[in-house]
Amino acid sequence: MNERESELLAKVENRLFIGGQWVASSSGSRFDVRDPATGDVIRSIADGTADDGIRALDAAVSAQDDWASTAPRTRSDILRRAWELVQEHKEELALIMTLEMGKPYAESLGEVSYGGEFLRWFSEEAVRITGRYGLNPEGTGRMIVSQRPVGPSFFITPWNFPLAMATRKIAPALAAGCTVIVKPAQLTPLTTIYFTQLLVEAGLPAGVVNIVTSASSSKVAGPIIADPRLRKLSFTGSTEVGRTLIAQAADGILRVSMELGGNAPFLVFEDADLDAAVDGAMAAKFRNIGEACTAANRFIVHESIADEFTKRVTERVKAMKVGRGTDDGVAIGPLINDDAVAKAEELVTDAAARGASITVGGHRLDGPGTFYEPTVVTGVTPGSSILKEEIFGPVLAIATFSTEDDAVALANDTEFGLVSYVFTHDLARGHRMIDRLETGMMGLNVGVISNPAAPFGGVKQSGVGREGGLEGIHEYLSTKYTLLPV
Incomplete structure (x- = not known):
């Protein structure tokens, strides 16, 4: 690892991000992130616990009402500023990605461009959440159909696209007015952490996005999914793990988005x-x-x-x-x-x-x-x-x-x-x-x-739900119908 790489990695936080603060793991333990091209350790970061996961959910729940009532234009502006910061720091993000995941640097730059576009796209969608109003067929009442944020959401992201899979979930959730907890992949958490640092710089309020890194996804995810305050679960990864998560989500009747295996x-x-x-x-x-x-x-x-x-x-x-x-x-x-x-x-x-x-x-x-x-x-x-x-x-x-x-x-x-x-x-x-x-x-x-701008997702054992496109924000909205007398 050369001097430039070492200096950049030293800028990446190695703690959890909960309630707007960078904090140590409750256990004080860490795990190593390695460069797959050399096997060398490139950063040791906080190994979050189940308690840390619940602390993150506490923060998301506390921030939910304020974020949901934040003006759509304000949410849009924060996402737009985040997109601008990603463009400003694209070379740093790409290098971090290459070091922890291994893909060629040119492809990492491509992912930064692609991943950043979710921020820009959903910054534009944030101000376009609509409903409808009209007379019912009987003429006895007027119907109002409105959209509300689903609520606190939990994301488990994969190692292979560490920026794009984070932005593809975080951006529509924030645009819709949902707070989130993110568990990045153990193998490639550094890109997501650095992106979170940019979100903070963009003006994101405390508690809206919370990051819990951990060497064990299940120990963090289980208690969060079981908590009745959680309302949404999104996962990208293997079909086998997806089945397990869907089963866990069933007890709380959680909204789920699953982008699973392909062939x-x-x-x-x-x-x-x-x-x-x-x-x-x-x-x-x-x-x-x-x-x-x-x-x-x-x-x-x-x-x-x-x-x-x-x-x-x-x-x-x-x-x-x-x-x-x-x-x-x-x-x-x-x-x-x-x-x-x-x-x-x-x-x-x-x-x-x-x-x-x-x-x-x-x-x-x-x-x-x-x-x-x-x-x-x-x-x-x-x-x-x-x-x-x-x-x-x-x-x-x-x-x-x-x-x-x-x-x-x-x-x-x-x-x-x-x-x-x-x-x-x-x-x-x-x-x-x-x-x-x-x-x-x-x-x-x-x-x-x-x-x-297109809906991403599969059928059969490849998952449920769609990410991106006009459809993507609706994964984080619930529909409410109200009837008024004529």
């Missing part, structure tokens, strides 16, 4: 523009080192073009530079930890054992750091684990199809339904795919679809 199909039809399909494949697969719920997981390619498609993506993958995300020209950084490397290795080994061919990559790299080669696997056969499980790594797996019905059947043969990608020149076929593919989102001839 995205990437369909390439025989009439596709291959240049565009290959560009889309590289973006959909290798962005964020493949560690994204939206990453293309199963490349389903028409048999007539499969060889050419494989050849082209293999050439592109061979040219990818692997290394620490801060180094020039790096396209693939380290995976987040040893478990992620082992998972990628296991899936590739299983596919090869079932008859698939590895055209490039296929091995973990010697340390330091947790690196796995960018890999292309072709001829993947039905039954392979790589077609069923989320890869979360830089592995592009190709299977083939012969008819449109075959492609749809293969694409829908999964419990997940987050996003799909389709490449075809046939507009009618594209519309059929919109109707037939069982996903909450779809990219038609594009490999990256996320946008703060």
Whole structure:
């Protein structure tokens, strides 16, 4: 770690943020955050306890009424100022992100831009919360339909997009008038902490946002979720954990938003523009080192073009530079930890054992750091684990199809339904795919679809609710109906 990196990390708070104050953990304990490219400890921060979680909820509850009654324009201005501060500090945020998560610095800058846009988008939505008024059909009364903040909300954010997943939840909640408690991922909490420091600078009142870092999500989350004062739970992460959280939330009948696992199909039809399909494949697969719920997981390619498609993506993958995300020209950084490397290795080994061919990559790299080669696997056969499980790594797996019905059947043969990608020149076929593919989102001839102005979310085991877009703020609003006599 060089001097610039050390000085920047020293600026990141290492305490909890509760009730507008940076405070130590009630236990006094800490945990280490490591650079996955080197394995080195880069910061030791407060290890929050269950009591700390309840202290944070106390603060959020105390601030809720005042924040809900704050003028929408005031809430909007704070979010807008936060967006401006994110732009001013984009290089610092990006470097912190690269150091704790591993992604290439250029991609971290991209996430700062993307994550910041949620602040700008919802600053604009804060002043547009509307209801309706009208005569009832019988003519006996006038109906008022209004929107109110749901109330104190608890967010559990993932490690792979440490800024964007925080802003995507915090921004609509604040815009709607909800106070929040955030439990950042143990592996990448520093970006969220630094962003919180910017929120304070933007003028956020005490208690509106509270941050509890911890080495154990469950010990902090359990008591908060069980507390009857909590009204909303939002989680991004695995489907397995999401099921557990939904079950815990059921006792309190909490509003829940769950953005869970994915197994995205990437369909390439025989009439596709291959240049565009290959560009889309590289973006959909290798962005964020493949560690994204939206990453293309199963490349389903028409048999007539499969060889050419494989050849082209293999050439592109061979040219990818692997290394620490801060180094020039790096396209693939380290995976987040040893478990992620082992998972990628296991899936590739299983596919090869079932008859698939590895055209490039296929091995973990010697340390330091947790690196796995960018890999292309072709001829993947039905039954392979790589077609069923989320890869979360830089592995592009190709299977083939012969008819449109075959492609749809293969694409829908999964419990997940987050996003799909389709490449075809046939507009009618594209519309059929919109109707037939069982996903909450779809990219038609594009490999990256996320946008703060669009609703993000899935169907089936990929979750419930939507984040972003016009729909995003409604996750934090409850509808009230009032009848007045004529």
